[in-house]
Amino acid sequence: MIQLLYFARLREALNMDGEALPLTEAISVSALMASLAARGGAWQEQFDGTRPLRAAINQELVANTALIQPGDEVAFFPPVTGG
Amino acid sequence: MIQLLYFARLREALNMDGEALPLTEAISVSALMASLAARGGAWQEQFDGTRPLRAAINQELVANTALIQPGDEVAFFPPVTGG
Amino acid sequence: MTVRVQQADFDAGEEIRRLRLAHPEAGAVVSFVGQVRDLNQDRQVASLTLEHYPGMTEKSLEAIISSAYQRWNIIDTVVIHRVGTLQPLDQIVLVAVSSAHRGEAFAACEFIMDYLKTDAPFWKKEKTPTGEHWLDARDSDQSAKQRWNG
Amino acid sequence: MTVRVQQADFDAGEEIRRLRLAHPEAGAVVSFVGQVRDLNQDRQVASLTLEHYPGMTEKSLEAIISSAYQRWNIIDTVVIHRVGTLQPLDQIVLVAVSSAHRGEAFAACEFIMDYLKTDAPFWKKEKTPTGEHWLDARDSDQSAKQRWNG
Secondary structure: OEEEEEOHHHHHHHOOOEEEEOOOOOEEHHHHHHHHHOOOHHHHHHHOOOOOOEEEEOOEEEOOOOEEOOOOEEEEEOOOOOO | OEEEEEOHHHHHHHOOOEEEEOOOOOEEHHHHHHHHHOOOHHHHHHHOOOOOOEEEEOOEEEOOOOEEOOOOEEEEEOOOOOO | OEEEEEOOOOOHHHHHHHHHHHOOOOOEEEEEEEEOOOEEOOEEOOEEEEEEOOOHHHHHHHHHHHHHHHHOOEEEEEEEEEOEEEOOOOEEEEEEEEEOOHHHHHHHHHHHHHHHHHHOOEEEEEEEOOEEEEOOOOHHHHHHHHHHHO | OEEEEEOOOOOHHHHHHHHHHHOOOOOEEEEEEEEOOOEEOOEEOOEEEEEEOOOHHHHHHHHHHHHHHHHOOEEEEEEEEEOEEEOOOOEEEEEEEEEOOHHHHHHHHHHHHHHHHHHOOEEEEEEEOOEEEEOOOOHHHHHHHHHHHO
16 A cells, blocks of 8 residues: 655645555556556546646655555645745 | 044053044045055054954044045044944 | 744734843844735725745754755744735734844844745735735745745 | 834834835845854853944944845845943844845845944953953954955
C-alpha cells in the first residue's frame, strides 16, 4: 500500500484529500501519475502533465523519475505559494 | 571667521571640541590642516596626515581638496564607527 | 533554531528581542515580516487562506534553515508561518536570524525567505469581492532562489 | 522616512508594526537591529559610549535613505540610532524598510546599514576591564559599502 495526499487546487479539483492505493513493487512518480490520469475526467486533467504539479515522497520534494516504494507517503500538489 | 569642530579621538587628543578661526578668503581643507599641524605637539600629530582623518564642510563629508569659505562650519574627525 | 507553523498571530518584536538577549555574542538580528496586502495585482483582497502539508512543512523549513547554517556563520534563527484564514494587514510569516556580523544575517535571512517561497508546502487561496481562487506560483520566486546557486 | 538619534531605547517590534500597518500595500518589512556585544574581538565589553555630530548625523542619514529610495521601489523607512553610554545587550540601531516585494526591502535595508557604517558621523568608545579606547573603523565596512557600486 501507499498513502496518497492531494493539496490545494488539486485537492479541490479531485474532491479528495487523499487515498490509500495498493502497491507491491516500486514504480516511478511519472508512472503513478499516468495511472491516475487514466481514471479520466478531473484526474486526467490534473495528471496528464499539462499542469505544473509537484510530487513529494515521504515529505521530501522529488523529481518525476523518483521511485515510490510500498509503504511510502506520496503527495501531489501545485507549485507552492507561501511566505 | 570659520567654526571648527573636533570629534571623538581627535577632540580628546586636542583637548578641545571646537574653536572659531579668522578666515577672509577661501582655503583648501589640506591648507587648513597644514596650518593646524604647524601649531606643533598634539596638533602636529593629529593633522600631519599620518593618521586617518575625515573632514566635513557645513555637515557634508568632503575631500581634502575642497575649499572652505568664510562662514563655513568645518569639522574634523576620525573615520566613523557607528551602527 | 525555532520553527513554528500556527494559526495564531505572533509578536515579531518579542521574537527579535528573544534572539538578541539569548546571544550576547550576536551583534546583529535581521528579520523579515510578511503581511497580507489589501491589493494583490490590482485585486481587492478580502481574505487569504493558507493551506499547508503538516509534517512536510516543518521538515522542509528545517532543511532550508540547516542549509543556511552550512553556508553562513549564523547564531540562531526563528521561522514562524501562519496557516488558516487571514485578513489584510495580518502577519503571515516571520524569519529572523542573529549573527555576529550583519552581512551573514542579511544573507541568511533572505536565503531562507527565498527558499521558503519555492520549497515549503504552503498554498494561498485569495478571496476577493468576485470570488475565490488559488494563487499561482511566481517565476520571480524561482529566479530569486536560483540566484543563490550563481 | 523617519530618522531619530536619541539616548533612549526603542521598541523595534512597535516600529516594525507601525511600518506594516501604515501601508496596507507593503507586503514586506525587513529590519536590522544592532546590539552591544559582550565580547568584541576577545575584549570583554563593560560599556560602549556613542558620540555623534548633531545636525550632520541626521542630514547624513537622510541622504543615505534618499539614495535608497532612488535605487529601489521602497515604501517607508525608519532609522533609529542611539547615542550616549550603553551596556552589553543594549540595542544600538534599528533600520526597517517596507516595500511591496521582499527583494527591494532586503537590498535597501542592507544598503542603508552599509552606508550608515561608513558615512554617518558616530564614534564608539569602548570601556573594558583594562581601560577605555576609541574603536577603529574596519576595512570590511568600507568593502561592504563599495559592493553597492559594483
